Amino acid sequence: MPAISLMLFLLMSLVLVAMIQVHFFEIAFTKLGLTPEATLAVLIGTLLGSGINLPIFKIKTRNTGHLVTMPGRKPIWELFQPAREAYTIIAINVGGCVIPVGLCVYFISLQLIEPILLCVAILMIAGLSYRLSRPVPGLGIAMPLFIAPLASAMLALLLDPAHAAHLAYIGGVIGVLIGADILHLKIIGSLDVPVASIGGAGTFDGIFLTGIIAALLA
Numbered sequence: 001m002p003a004i005s006l007m008l009f010l011l012m013s014l015v016l017v018a019m020i021q022v023h024f025f026e027i028a029f030t031k032l033g034l035t036p037e038a039t040l041a042v043l044i045g046t047l048l049g050s051g052i053n054l055p056i057f058k059i060k061t062r063n064t065g066h067l068v069t070m071p072g073r074k075p076i077w078e079l080f081q082p083a084r085e086a087y088t089i090i091a092i093n094v095g096g097c098v099i100p101v102g103l104c105v106y107f108i109s110l111q112l113i114e115p116i117l118l119c120v121a122i123l124m125i126a127g128l129s130y131r132l133s134r135p136v137p138g139l140g141i142a143m144p145l146f147i148a149p150l151a152s153a154m155l156a157l158l159l160d161p162a163h164a165a166h167l168a169y170i171g172g173v174i175g176v177l178i179g180a181d182i183l184h185l186k187i188i189g190s191l192d193v194p195v196a197s198i199g200g201a202g203t204f205d206g207i208f209l210t211g212i213i214a215a216l217l218a
Helices: 002-031 036-049 094-109 115-132 147-159 161-190 201-217
Strands: 053-063 084-093 134-136 140-142 195-198
Touching: 002 036, 002 201, 036 094, 053 094, 053 195, 084 094, 084 161, 094 161, 094 195, 094 201, 115 147, 115 161, 140 161, 147 161, 147 201, 161 195, 161 201
Parallel strands: 084 195
Antiparallel strands: 053 084, 134 140
16 A cells, blocks of 8 residues: 555656646746647647657768777777777757747747847857857767756846747757757767767757746746
8 A cells, every 4th residue: 555655646746747847838838929739739749859860961980999898807908990980870859959949930030039139149048058068978968957048038138128038938949059069069979979969868958948948937
């Protein structure tokens, strides 16, 4: 019985957390002018799309050798192996890149915000994201979760209070995408990953949640 009660408690807790998160998303997307139906479609698309990476091109990587550990012996450097050429596939994540960027394009098409303000917000968040993100071997690019959305929300409130939610979302999503992912493409080949996903892995939360949290706070 205690085990069953614990399982029920955990299940109810997960359901409660999910409901709270969905409610937050609803509030954020309502501030952005989306209907409940559109909000649900975006959430489902993001959830399903987070596991879909669309390859766009590949870059050459070069492996000159690796450490070999043998039982009972110290690690040795495998000098006799010739240099090997390999590839890292660059892809875009549907849930963490395609859908958020699509929403940004839609919001920009509404022409609610002055282009110069959009450029300022995007460039500032891109610079911040570039400084905060870091390469993680075997994973990709990772960055802190809450700094970019907080900065994006405060910047939007300063630049354009009347359209702060839209400016925060656009600046947060595109800024993180540029600063954390695109500007780090030059070092992707050194991270020893077969696939580097723009908007996926370590930056999925950074891009998607930055937009949502920034819009919610603005």
